[in-house]
Structures are given as C-alpha cells and as structure tokens.
Amino acid sequence: MDSSTIEQISKIQLIYDACNAVFSQKELPNFQQIQWLRNLLDITTAIDLGIDEFGLCGSPPTSPKSVEGLICGQGVRNITYIHIHECDNFSMGVFCFPAGGVLPLHDHPGMTVFTKLLYGSVYVKAYDWVKVMNSGCQTFGLASRAVDGIFKAPCEASVLFPRSGGNIHSFTALTPCAILDVLSPPYSEELGRPSTYFSDFHIPSLPGYAMLEEKDLPDDLVVTGAPYVGPRINVA
Ligand SMILES: [Fe+2]
Structure with a gap:
C-alpha cells in the first residue's frame, strides 16, 4: 500500500480495521496490539470523527448538530454520546461533555x-477491585x-483491562471535552456485561483504597444521543 492510498483511508477506518483484527481473537490484546491501537487513537482528532471542537453552532440546546453537519463541541448542553459502531467484539463512540458534566463511577x-481525550480537560478517578462481594443483588467491596x-x-x-488499569472510573469535565471510547467486548445485559454504577467511600486508615458500593443509575445523569457524522466506515 503506497502513501497516497494510506492518506485516503480515514482515521476511524484505520481504528476499525485494527479493532477488527485485534478483538476478533477474543482474548486480551498483546503489547504490540495495544501500542498499535494507542498509536492510532493518538493521531485521531475530533474533526476526524465529525466533531468541531470549537463549534458554538448557536443551535438549540436539544440539538448539538450544526448546520455544517459537524457536531459542535462547545454546543453540547448535556453529556452527549455519539455512537460510531458496535459489533459482537467491540464498540466505538465519543462522549462529548459540557464543562461540569459528570459521568459517575x-x-x-x-x-x-x-x-x-480528544480535547479539553477532565478529572479522572479510577479503581480496580481488590475484593468484590455480592449480597442479594448489590455489588460492593474494597478497591484500590x-x-x-x-x-x-x-x-x-x-x-x-478487566482487572487492572482502573476498570471502574468516573469523568468530571473541567472544560468542554470529548472522549473517544473503544470497548471490547461491548456492554451487553444479555451476555452478563451490564454497566453498574458505584459510590466510593474513602477509608481514612487505608489511603489509596476505598469501599465501593453499587448504586442505582443516578437520576440526574442525562446522556443525550447524537448521530455520528464522521467518515463512513466500511465494515468487514
Ligand atoms: Fe467508562
């Protein structure tokens, strides 16, 4: 493949192709595969995904989509999820946050x-389970x-990863920001991979650890959907 051919392939297509190759093996990626994916994400910008970081739009609060066809980063009033792709092995999407937007643990x-992180500033808190327990239908336990x-x-x-790297996390947008997420495998209630929310309780005598306790989906969490308007992906 020569360089002129590579230039014609969108970043999201490169990410899709890499994800398709890596995640169809249905096992954890190896170091080279992790670096491959990270490098592709690192050369991807908001505009590559149809998002105008600086766009104000003047659009009504319910519609973050601009007349030019790009999603306006500064125009989102709620946390906005742009679904890009989902198949059995992985999903891809972007969360656009207004300043102050919180995606809880x-x-x-x-x-x-x-x-x-495509643009902006975000405060990230993340934990991994040390010891997780279930009582009835509630999950709780010690996390680092x-x-x-x-x-x-x-x-x-x-x-x-499933057991490391901060599997349980929260995002607090300090400025308008956007986060591209690639998940493998995707969330699935049917297949035992639901999204569960948690509260964290710090332990003064154990710095660096917290008790996590499952909680209901927060009432004040509003996530609005917006269409993906970036380059079309040719699905294998
Ligand atoms: Fe997440």
Whole structure:
C-alpha cells in the first residue's frame, strides 16, 4: 500500500480495521496490539470523527448538530454520546461533555477499554477491585485507586483491562471535552456485561483504597444521543 492510498483511508477506518483484527481473537490484546491501537487513537482528532471542537453552532440546546453537519463541541448542553459502531467484539463512540458534566463511577465488566481525550480537560478517578462481594443483588467491596488526576489534551490514549488499569472510573469535565471510547467486548445485559454504577467511600486508615458500593443509575445523569457524522466506515 503506497502513501497516497494510506492518506485516503480515514482515521476511524484505520481504528476499525485494527479493532477488527485485534478483538476478533477474543482474548486480551498483546503489547504490540495495544501500542498499535494507542498509536492510532493518538493521531485521531475530533474533526476526524465529525466533531468541531470549537463549534458554538448557536443551535438549540436539544440539538448539538450544526448546520455544517459537524457536531459542535462547545454546543453540547448535556453529556452527549455519539455512537460510531458496535459489533459482537467491540464498540466505538465519543462522549462529548459540557464543562461540569459528570459521568459517575461505572465499571466495564470483563472488558478492555481504550480511551482518548480528544480535547479539553477532565478529572479522572479510577479503581480496580481488590475484593468484590455480592449480597442479594448489590455489588460492593474494597478497591484500590488506580488513577486520580487531571488529564488535559493533548495527552496519550489510555487503556484499562478487566482487572487492572482502573476498570471502574468516573469523568468530571473541567472544560468542554470529548472522549473517544473503544470497548471490547461491548456492554451487553444479555451476555452478563451490564454497566453498574458505584459510590466510593474513602477509608481514612487505608489511603489509596476505598469501599465501593453499587448504586442505582443516578437520576440526574442525562446522556443525550447524537448521530455520528464522521467518515463512513466500511465494515468487514
Ligand atoms: Fe467508562
């Protein structure tokens, strides 16, 4: 494949093709595969996904889509999820946040997740289970803190695994920001991979750890859907 051919392939197509190759093996990616995916995410910008980081639009609050056809990053009033693709092995999408938007602590059961901050600043808190228990239908237990810090674009893509890297995480947007998420396998209630939300309780005598307790989907969590308007993906 010569360079002129490569230039014609969209970033999202490159990501799709890599995900299709890596995640169809249905096992954890190896180091080279992780680096391959991270490198592809790192060269991807909001505009590659049909999102105008600086767009104000002047669009009504219920519609973050601009007349030019791009999603306006500064125009979102709620956390907005742009669904890009989902198949049995992986899903891809972008969360656009207004400043102050909070995606509370939630888990990714049995999943590997690649995350790329496309623009803006976000506070990330993440945990991994040390000891998880179930009583009735509630999940709770001791977790160790894996991430507790502010990420400001441009920064490298991060990855979390089923048991490490901060599988349970929350995002608090410090400015308008957008996060590209690649999940493998995707969430599925039917296949035992629901999204569960948690509260965290710090333990003064055990710094770096917290008790996590399952909670209902927060009433004040509003996630609006928006169409994907980036380059079309040729699905294998
Ligand atoms: Fe997440």
